[in-house]
Amino acid sequence: MKKTFIVLKENYLRQIKSWSFITLVLAPFAFLIIMTGISYLEAKNSSDNDQIAVIRQVKKSPLNSYELKKQGIDVTSKYANISAAKKALKKDKIRGYLTAKTENSQVKVTYVGSSNLDNSEKQGINNIVGKYQQILNIRQSGINNKQLKTLTRKPSFKQKIQNSSHASSIKEISTMILIFVMYFILTT
Numbered sequence: 001m002k003k004t005f006i007v008l009k010e011n012y013l014r015q016i017k018s019w020s021f022i023t024l025v026l027a028p029f030a031f032l033i034i035m036t037g038i039s040y041l042e043a044k045n046s047s048d049n050d051q052i053a054v055i056r057q058v059k060k061s062p063l064n065s066y067e068l069k070k071q072g073i074d075v076t077s078k079y080a081n082i083s084a085a086k087k088a089l090k091k092d093k094i095r096g097y098l099t100a101k102t103e104n105s106q107v108k109v110t111y112v113g114s115s116n117l118d119n120s121e122k123q124g125i126n127n128i129v130g131k132y133q134q135i136l137n138i139r140q141s142g143i144n145n146k147q148l149k150t151l152t153r154k155p156s157f158k159q160k161i162q163n164s165s166h167a168s169s170i171k172e173i174s175t176m177i178l179i180f181v182m183y184f185i186l187t188t
Helices: 002-015 019-048 065-070 082-090 119-141 145-151 165-187
Strands: 052-055 096-103 106-113
Touching (some): 052 065, 082 106, 096 119
């Protein structure tokens, strides 16, 4: 056993003198530090201007920050009016701003920004505004409670799953064979 450690020690001392060995040892750490630094700077720069400002022009605005955050949209209500939001948009502090108003019993939402909204953000905004528009429509139509219950009835959805243990066991076996083959390919 002593001879093995002596051979390892001599081999290590001989190899450490070459630049390729030093590079081989230090390169992964250097790349890790560089990538961490780049990721940190990118996260720091992108987190500030990823928010959407919500401008409430009236007290009972169809858009509020709480509902938008529940939909997974990163919003802020720091800006009280459109001019402040425009200045923040020009300075790249926010990604855009939303305004909503009701004209002739119709909700109108406007987004002004430096980039397009994602589909999930559009869908979240449409969900909130759609609920508000539905409330306005119900109030304006003058229907009674029985009619309202009929209109707000939701569909029933049930999901039944039939277990197919044969198919899942075939998947497990094929995965194990694939891992086994990959192990032997990598070791040779």
